[in-house]
Amino acid sequence: MRLALREAFMGFQRAPLLSALSILTIGFSLFAFGLFGLVALNIRNAVQQVEERVEIRAFLTDGTPVEAAAAAVGDVGSFPEVLKAEFVSKEQALVLARRELKEFREEFDASVLPASIDVRLKDGYRDPRTVSAVAARLRAYPFVDEVRYGDDWVEKVYRLRTIATVAGIALGLAFASVAVIIIGTTIRMTVLSRAREIAIMRMVGATDGFIRSPFLIEGFVKGILGGLMALLLTWAAHQLISSQLIETQFFAPRLAGLGVAAGALIGALGSALSVGRHLRDV
Amino acid sequence: MTEPKAPGIIRFANVSKEYPRTGTALAGISLEVAKGEFVFLTGPSGSGKSTLLKMIYLEERPSRGDVKVSGVLASAAHGADVARLRRKLGIVFQDFRLLEDRTAEHNVSFALEVIGTPRAAIGPKVARALAQVGLASKAGSLPRELSGGEQQRVAIARALVNDPFVLIADEPTGNLDDRATRGIFQLLRDINAAGTAVVMATHNLDLIRRSGLRTIELNRGQLVFDSAAEARPVEDDA
Numbered sequence: 001m002r003l004a005l006r007e008a009f010m011g012f013q014r015a016p017l018l019s020a021l022s023i024l025t026i027g028f029s030l031f032a033f034g035l036f037g038l039v040a041l042n043i044r045n046a047v048q049q050v051e052e053r054v055e056i057r058a059f060l061t062d063g064t065p066v067e068a069a070a071a072a073v074g075d076v077g078s079f080p081e082v083l084k085a086e087f088v089s090k091e092q093a094l095v096l097a098r099r100e101l102k103e104f105r106e107e108f109d110a111s112v113l114p115a116s117i118d119v120r121l122k123d124g125y126r127d128p129r130t131v132s133a134v135a136a137r138l139r140a141y142p143f144v145d146e147v148r149y150g151d152d153w154v155e156k157v158y159r160l161r162t163i164a165t166v167a168g169i170a171l172g173l174a175f176a177s178v179a180v181i182i183i184g185t186t187i188r189m190t191v192l193s194r195a196r197e198i199a200i201m202r203m204v205g206a207t208d209g210f211i212r213s214p215f216l217i218e219g220f221v222k223g224i225l226g227g228l229m230a231l232l233l234t235w236a237a238h239q240l241i242s243s244q245l246i247e248t249q250f251f252a253p254r255l256a257g258l259g260v261a262a263g264a265l266i267g268a269l270g271s272a273l274s275v276g277r278h279l280r281d282v
Numbered sequence: 283m284t285e286p287k288a289p290g291i292i293r294f295a296n297v298s299k300e301y302p303r304t305g306t307a308l309a310g311i312s313l314e315v316a317k318g319e320f321v322f323l324t325g326p327s328g329s330g331k332s333t334l335l336k337m338i339y340l341e342e343r344p345s346r347g348d349v350k351v352s353g354v355l356a357s358a359a360h361g362a363d364v365a366r367l368r369r370k371l372g373i374v375f376q377d378f379r380l381l382e383d384r385t386a387e388h389n390v391s392f393a394l395e396v397i398g399t400p401r402a403a404i405g406p407k408v409a410r411a412l413a414q415v416g417l418a419s420k421a422g423s424l425p426r427e428l429s430g431g432e433q434q435r436v437a438i439a440r441a442l443v444n445d446p447f448v449l450i451a452d453e454p455t456g457n458l459d460d461r462a463t464r465g466i467f468q469l470l471r472d473i474n475a476a477g478t479a480v481v482m483a484t485h486n487l488d489l490i491r492r493s494g495l496r497t498i499e500l501n502r503g504q505l506v507f508d509s510a511a512e513a514r515p516v517e518d519d520a
Contacts, residue, residue, distance in 0.1 A: 003395050003396070014383055196379065196381065197381060199379065200379060200381065200392070200393070201396045202365075202368075203339075203368065203373050203379075204368060204369070204373075204392075204393040204396060204397060204440070204444070205365045205366065205367070205368035205369035205370075205371075205397050205444075206365065206396035206397055207361070207362060207365045208361055208365075210396060210397075210398075211396075
């Protein structure tokens with residue numbers, strides 16, 4: 001292990017330019033991937049925020065007994081799709097309306113606004129079909145006068161989310177593959193630059209596992225350094241966009257850590273594969 | 283000369299090697315090298331000398347027939363067996379194959395380090411090997427600071443440092459002038475005299491003629507002459 005560490009370190013020392021180049025390559029490939037991830041993350045957050053507003057409101061006929069409404073709230077609240085069902089009395093509706101529509105605060109009168117049951121759906125149940133199905137069930141209560149949920153709007157948000165998800169996965173895979181290919185090529189260059197050393201190791205009877213280990217360490221370290229560089233660049237880009245264009249969200253620390261770990265993994269794995277192929281070929 | 287009945291450490295039994303593109307490299311080779319023997323391998327370029335040597339250190343496997351080296355059968359050997367066998371062989375090439383950025387001493391110690399030799403044992407072994415090839419005073423020199431003959435001595439020291447039972451030399455003097463050639467050849471003779479078998483591929487007929495050692499000649503992949511067979515028939519009991 002100590003020898004493998006020393007050989008890995010010597011690899012950096014002997015070919016500083018090539019090592020720096022491969023770290024830069026790994027860094028920039030992961031940076032491109034990180035930028036894409038940043039965009040995907042923010043689109044997803046935006047869609048989610050809009051989606052969370054999906055609300056079904058069932059207006060009740062005047063004079064509906066409070067007990068009947070409360071029973072319905074309990075009922076609806078136990079639907080598997082429903083996150084929360086809430087009774088809003090005429091008075092509460094008035095307070096809300098006055099708060100939300102300040103310009104008209106004097107116009108509202110408790111008698112104008114109907115009481116309602118407001119329903120929020122669980123994440124994953126906000127697709128148009130579920131929304132309209134729940135709406136239909138609400139409509140079945142005799143004391144429900146009208147159900148509103150902005151069907152048009154729900155449909156659009158849902159489609160946007162589907163497109164964003166599919167495009168995200170496709171682009172993400174493309175970016176990741178490009179990163180892996182570029183990183184693999186860089187590592188292959190390192191391996192080829194040390195072909196003689198590898199040949200000598202084999203000649204004197206070093207095992208393939210032993211030959212691989214310094215490259216594995218080297219690839220791992222390069223991956224971490226490249227990953228950190230990509231993280232720094234992505235963070236800088238995020239700062240720039242947030243200050244100049246629009247407020248964006250950055251990766252959670254755990255996700256950022258995962259990104260750097262992925263860099264290390266790609267580095268180590270790419271090296272292992274590259275050396276493995278080299279050992280098979282020669 | 284060698285004892286006729288000494289046990290064979292290298293045995294080729296009807297070995298052929300064919301490459302998909304270039305065709306036959308070796309055809310029906312049977313031979314045996316005894317413990318402590320010195321064997322010249324000669325023949326024109328492309329006659330199969332290097333392929334035959336590669337089969338001894340299991341870099342190539344036979345297409346037909348089998349090779350047995352120190353009890354290891356080529357047809358049954360896996361990665362770890364190959365590595366283990368090579369630790370008991372010494373290999374030397376025409377182009378030395380030294381690491382240019384390491385001193386003579388480090389080139390030799392590298393061979394021990396990568397097979398996991400305990401640290402404390404490495405220093406004395408390296409010093410002994412360098413002394414054996416007459417390079418004790420140049421341990422700290424880089425390959426480019428050494429002459430061709432000296433570089434080949436470093437390569438031989440690296441091959442010897444693990445006390446091999448056989449030294450395989452593929453044209454070890456091919457890049458050297460006459461004087462250096464004589465020096466390297468004498469060194470190989472000394473190594474052989476100390477008990478290590480030597481199989482040396484060479485074009486240098488002068489060297490062969492003057493030495494009177496066992497000579498195997500290949501031509502187009504076939505064994506066309508074996509001076510040992512002239513003296514005694516090759517027993518086909520492999």
